[in-house]
Amino acid sequence: MTELETQLLRIIEEQQQQLMQQQVQLQKQQQALDTMQTKIIQALSAQSKTIKSDQQSLQQAQKSLATMQKQFHELERSTASYTEQINGKVREMSLITANNEEILERISTTQHSVSSEVAKAQQNLLETSEILKKISSR
Numbered sequence: 001m002t003e004l005e006t007q008l009l010r011i012i013e014e015q016q017q018q019l020m021q022q023q024v025q026l027q028k029q030q031q032a033l034d035t036m037q038t039k040i041i042q043a044l045s046a047q048s049k050t051i052k053s054d055q056q057s058l059q060q061a062q063k064s065l066a067t068m069q070k071q072f073h074e075l076e077r078s079t080a081s082y083t084e085q086i087n088g089k090v091r092e093m094s095l096i097t098a099n100n101e102e103i104l105e106r107i108s109t110t111q112h113s114v115s116s117e118v119a120k121a122q123q124n125l126l127e128t129s130e131i132l133k134k135i136s137s138r
Contacts, residue, residue: 009135016128023121030114037107044100051093058086 001009065079 005135005138009132012128012132012135016125016132019121019124019128023118023125026114026118026121030111030118033107033111033114037104037111040103040107044104047100048097051097054093055090058090061086 062083065083069079
């Protein structure tokens, strides 16, 4: 084997080592994203249950207010204000839910991108391996 071939082989081996390190880093990032996504999904699930419970509580409160309005006509203005606040909270919760869905979509997109990069790195490793096989068979 000539000096040039030896140098080329060494360069290719170094590149392959770098690609393998990149693949390991990408896999670690993928695992971190998976863990983060799982935690976010768990948090969103818990938050969703809380929101649902709050919405049920708010609906019950609105029913109670309707009964109170029949009994206490003079309090009608203050109960309307209270209902307005409750509806504002429901809108806030709806916005939070929408934002959470947007975050999940971003995480999914990022995860897809990382998976794509891992696939590219694996393809590069395969191609490098083929080149090494060709060189070593010479």
